[in-house]
Amino acid sequence: xxxxxxxxxxxxxxxxxxxxxxxxxxxxxxxxxxxxxxxxxxxxxxxxxxxxxxxxxxxxxxxxxxxxxxxxxxxxxxxxxxxxxxxxxxxxxxxxxxxxxxxxxxxxxxxxxxxxxxxxxxxxxxxxxxxxxxxxxxxxxxxxxxxxxxxxxxxxxxxxxxxxxxxxxxxxxxxxxxxxxxxxxxxxxxxxxxxxxxxxxxxxxxxxxxxxxxxxxxxxxxxxxxxxxxxxxxxxxxxxxx
Numbered sequence: 001x002x003x004x005x006x007x008x009x010x011x012x013x014x015x016x017x018x019x020x021x022x023x024x025x026x027x028x029x030x031x032x033x034x035x036x037x038x039x040x041x042x043x044x045x046x047x048x049x050x051x052x053x054x055x056x057x058x059x060x061x062x063x064x065x066x067x068x069x070x071x072x073x074x075x076x077x078x079x080x081x082x083x084x085x086x087x088x089x090x091x092x093x094x095x096x097x098x099x100x101x102x103x104x105x106x107x108x109x110x111x112x113x114x115x116x117x118x119x120x121x122x123x124x125x126x127x128x129x130x131x132x133x134x135x136x137x138x139x140x141x142x143x144x145x146x147x148x149x150x151x152x153x154x155x156x157x158x159x160x161x162x163x164x165x166x167x168x169x170x171x172x173x174x175x176x177x178x179x180x181x182x183x184x185x186x187x188x189x190x191x192x193x194x195x196x197x198x199x200x201x202x203x204x205x206x207x208x209x210x211x212x213x214x215x216x217x218x219x220x221x222x223x224x225x226x227x228x229x230x231x232x233x234x235x236x237x238x239x240x241x242x
Contacts, residue, residue, distance in 0.1 A: 003027040004078050005223060006068075006120065008058060008113070009086030011037035013186035014136065014212045018083055021216035022223070023047050030073060032056050033086070058086055058112040059104065069119045081132045081223045082120040084113040084158070091147045102150055109154035114161060121165075121174060130173030132223045135162050136215070137178040139238045143203075159234060166232030175231035177222045182210035182238025205240025 005022050009015035010031035016039050019029045023043060028050045031040060034057045044051040054072040056063075073079055090105040092098075117133055124131035137159050140152035158178065165176040183200045201207050215237045221227050222235065236242055 003080035003223065004030055005081040005083060006030045006032070006073060006079060006116070007083040007085060008032045008116070010040050010053070011035060012039060014181070014184060014215060015085040016040060016043075017212035017216040018085055018219050019043060019051070021213070021220050022083075023050060025220055025224070027080075027223075028052065030054070030077075030079075032058075032068065032072075034058075059107045061107055061111050061115055064112060064115045065119055068116060069123065073123065075123060075126050078127060078129060079120060079123045079131065080129055081134070082116060083219055083223070084116065084133070084135045086112075087136070087154070089151050091151060093147060094149050097150065105150065105154060109151075110157050110161075113158065117161075117165060117176075121169060124174055125172060131175070132227070133162070133165065133174070133176040134219050134222045135159070135176075135178045136219075137180045137234065139180055139182050139236070139241050142180065142242050145200075163232045170231055175222075175227070177227075177231060178234045179215055179218045179222065180234050180236045180238065180242075181215045182236075182241050184212050184215070185209050186212065201239075203241055204238070208239055210237060210239045 005027055007015060007019055007029055010019045011033035019031055020043060022029050030052045032054050035055060036053055056067045088105055088108045090101045135158045138155045140148040141156045141159060162176045162178050201209060218235050218237050222230060
């Protein structure tokens with residue numbers, strides 16, 4: 001079955017890996033990022049109209065409906081899945097917490113995906129499509145890391161939101177799950193030193209970073225028919241950290 005999957009944060013890193021994996025399934029990606037990257041443009045060159053794109057800054061939560069649904073995904077465009085991948089990090093000690101930075105992170109990491117979920121569900125109900133929602137969470141919710149309390153709180157909020165969404169809309173065929181991703185070599189982790197990264201690796205069973213391709217494969221599983229009975233779950237892909 002052909003599917004159209006809305007994915008946020010497709011310009012680089014994990015989002016790009018998820019977009020690539022979804023396209024490899026033969027499905028269509030409706031990708032969203034603040035800008036069109038060269039890497040995503042290359043996917044468009046390979047896959048043509050199956051690699052759709054819309055530039056949008058998710059911090060503009062008041063514009064989510066107009067920009068992402070009225071313009072990019074109207075009811076005439078089918079929607080079978082939504083992958084909430086985009087996120088920003090605010091890393092610091094709790095004793096240094098700045099409420100404006102915290103609020104800005106919540107706009108992107110929590111409020112925007114909640115609103116997108118709202119309109120994605122309405123889209124699926126209108127078109128009578130059984131759909132799948134996948135939120136990318138983090139092991140920082142489940143095992144502590146110094147300086148990640150604020151970031152982890154946004155991902156913990158999504159896990160609670162996902163589980164309750166699953167309970168609320170399961171009878172209409174809409175599933176919601178989280179992929180709890182371990183530490184990955186992405187732009188978000190680029191500020192860490194080699195020694196800091198090695199310390200994190202030593203906390204895993206595999207003694208290495210989590211592969212974005214492995215996380216992307218878990219996302220594709222949850223979007224596909226093989227996961228038709230899977231909802232309200234947290235699927236952990238973390239190199240054996242938890």
